[in-house]
Amino acid sequence: MRYSQLFGKTSKNAPSDADSPNARLLEQGGFVEHVMAGVYSWLPLGLSVLRKVEQIVREEMNALGAQEVFMPSLQPKEYWETTGRWEGVDVLFKLKSQTEKEYALGCTHEEVVTPLAQKFTRSYKELPFAVYQINTKFRDELRAKSGVLRGREFRMKDMYSFHTNQADLEAFYARALEAYVKVFARCGLDVKVVQASGGIFTSKVSHEFQALTESGEDALIACEKCSFGQNSEIATLKEGDACPSCGGTLKKMKGIEVGNIFDLGTKYTDAFDFNFMNDEGKQERVLMGCYGIGTSRLVGAIVEAYNDAKGIVWPKSVAPFDVHVVALKSKDEETQKLIDAAVSTIERDLAAQRVEVLVDDRDKGAGEKFADADLIGIPLRLVISEKTLAANAVEWKERGTADAESVPLDRLAALVVEWLKA
RNA sequence: CGGGGUGUGGCCUAGUGGCUAAGGCGUCUGCUUUGGGAGCAGAAGACCGUGAGUUCAAAUCUCACCACCCCGACCA
Numbered sequence: 001m002r003y004s005q006l007f008g009k010t011s012k013n014a015p016s017d018a019d020s021p022n023a024r025l026l027e028q029g030g031f032v033e034h035v036m037a038g039v040y041s042w043l044p045l046g047l048s049v050l051r052k053v054e055q056i057v058r059e060e061m062n063a064l065g066a067q068e069v070f071m072p073s074l075q076p077k078e079y080w081e082t083t084g085r086w087e088g089v090d091v092l093f094k095l096k097s098q099t100e101k102e103y104a105l106g107c108t109h110e111e112v113v114t115p116l117a118q119k120f121t122r123s124y125k126e127l128p129f130a131v132y133q134i135n136t137k138f139r140d141e142l143r144a145k146s147g148v149l150r151g152r153e154f155r156m157k158d159m160y161s162f163h164t165n166q167a168d169l170e171a172f173y174a175r176a177l178e179a180y181v182k183v184f185a186r187c188g189l190d191v192k193v194v195q196a197s198g199g200i201f202t203s204k205v206s207h208e209f210q211a212l213t214e215s216g217e218d219a220l221i222a223c224e225k226c227s228f229g230q231n232s233e234i235a236t237l238k239e240g241d242a243c244p245s246c247g248g249t250l251k252k253m254k255g256i257e258v259g260n261i262f263d264l265g266t267k268y269t270d271a272f273d274f275n276f277m278n279d280e281g282k283q284e285r286v287l288m289g290c291y292g293i294g295t296s297r298l299v300g301a302i303v304e305a306y307n308d309a310k311g312i313v314w315p316k317s318v319a320p321f322d323v324h325v326v327a328l329k330s331k332d333e334e335t336q337k338l339i340d341a342a343v344s345t346i347e348r349d350l351a352a353q354r355v356e357v358l359v360d361d362r363d364k365g366a367g368e369k370f371a372d373a374d375l376i377g378i379p380l381r382l383v384i385s386e387k388t389l390a391a392n393a394v395e396w397k398e399r400g401t402a403d404a405e406s407v408p409l410d411r412l413a414a415l416v417v418e419w420l421k422a
Numbered sequence: 423c424g425g426g427g428u429g430u431g432g433c434c435u436a437g438u439g440g441c442u443a444a445g446g447c448g449u450c451u452g453c454u455u456u457g458g459g460a461g462c463a464g465a466a467g468a469c470c471g472u473g474a475g476u477u478c479a480a481a482u483c484u485c486a487c488c489a490c491c492c493c494g495a496c497c498a
Contacts, residue, residue, distance in 0.1 A: 009448090011432090011433055011434090011447085011448080012433080012434085012446095012447055012448075012459060013433050013434040013435090013446090013447065013448090014433090014434080015433075015434090016428085016433085016434065016435085016491090017428080017429095017490055017491050018491085019491065019492065028433095034490090036489080036490085037489085037490065037491085085498075088498080089498050090496080090497090090498090091496090091497070091498070092498085107498070108498065110498090139497085139498090141496085141497075142423060142495080142496060142497090143423090143492095143493095143494090143495090143496080145491085145492080150497085257497095262498095326457095328456065328457065329455090329456050330456075331455075331456065363456090364456090364459085365455075365456055365457090365458080365459070365460060366456065366457040366458060366459095367456095367457080367458035367459045367460080368458080368459040368460095369457090369458085369459085370457075370458050370459085371458065371459050372459085374458090383457075385456090385457065386456090386457095387457070395457090
């Protein structure tokens with residue numbers, strides 16, 4: 001991609017009303033555009049990151065054996081009345097058609113997935129299974145805040161599992177928990193698996209996944225060594241106590257909730273009278289679990305965790321591009337032709353290796369290009385200029401490190417591929 | 423929903439009762455420049471959030487409303 005052609009621009013001035021780092025950097029860098037409180041447009045750069053995050057989520061859910069579906073956001077009032085949540089959930093957006101028929105805008109999908117699963121499930125032989133989707137959610141938050149961390153419209157992966165018995169549900173729940181740990185690790189986040197309300201003191205299990213950042217709004221008591229933690233709302237342990245999981249020391253920490261998993265038991269299957277026939281020919285209630293990851297929030301959490309004074313520092317796994325080629329202009333026409341040719345060669349060679357490249361081909365000064373490269377935060381910056389070309393080389397600099405080195409043009413593609421794997 | 427703050431060209435700001443609303447960034451034209459947001463000349467771009475009111479006169483004062491941001495409450 002040529003930067004001159006990319007839709008969406010960086011801004012020299014940070015937006016005045018964006019206070020949290022994720023909002024400021026994502027807007028200033030041209031990743032998202034604020035539309036109204038809690039609602040953003042995602043521009044090509046931001047969408048690229050969002051898709052990478054969602055692809056990681058997708059791969060790990062698929063590895064669990066869950067199957068992807070896609071359910072409607074526009075939902076019938078009747079389903080929500082069936083579960084008693086039409087009146088019970090204050091964040092539920094409700095709307096009326098021109099014929100006064102009422103609908104809900106999905107803030108979650110138990111009301112849709114439960115009857116869906118019910119339709120295709122009669123026998124114990126069809127259980128267990130899990131389905132998931134990555135979709136837009138709507139929540140009528142009284143106060144949207146912190147950029148993409150708490151929106152009224154946002155992206156979420158939600159998975160639902162269906163089981164014949166508690167042990168089977170718990171086994172899947174444990175596997176889902178491990179899959180979540182993998183997702184967040186692949187996104188570069190340091191995440192604690194936190195017992196949350198409904199946690200250790202009730203029969204129902206709930207875990208939050210808290211990405212540790214300075215700006216996190218949730219308070220935790222968590223282990224220095226392992227991933228164990230408790231949300232401060234329910235914590236019975238305190239700072240200085242020994243971790244019940246590994247014996248390490250517990251400390252106060254702050255986190256952003258990027259995922260949450262629940263043992264729903266029969267709460268929704270009761271509402272829809274969702275049974276299966278067991279191996280004795282008797283009807284039994286289906287058990288259910290649900291597992292959410294806010295993917296757009298996850299993008300924001302990554303920015304909160306990875307930024308410096310100059311901009312974002314994307315982890316390789318979710319960066320909008322792998323490589324940012326900065327082509328500096330030369331006043332000498334012949335030299336400029338050589339630079340252009342070298343850039344085209346780099347583009348072609350890297351594309352052949354499936355490396356995603358953003359080329360800053362603008363007729364701008366070096367300072368502006370470097371400032372933008374720092375702001376956008378692509379993990380590897382390659383500068384090609386009159387100076388580097390004289391040595392048949394490019395300057396290699398990784399975002400987040402201070403050192404730059406010279407790399408010969410003829411070995412560049414191989415070195416980039418090697419670096420990407422590292 | 424309670425409290426606080428802020429609304430001025432695309433972005434960041436100045437202007438706090440008085441000439442035609444000022445500057446920086448960005449954009450466009452031409453020239454110049456090319457390793458950390460460089461320079462010169464010119465141009466376009468603003469019903470100063472909306473409505474009502476006070477006044478000879480309102481971006482500026484008053485009231486209402488709207489929007490956004492922050493704190494709190496809330497967060498199936």
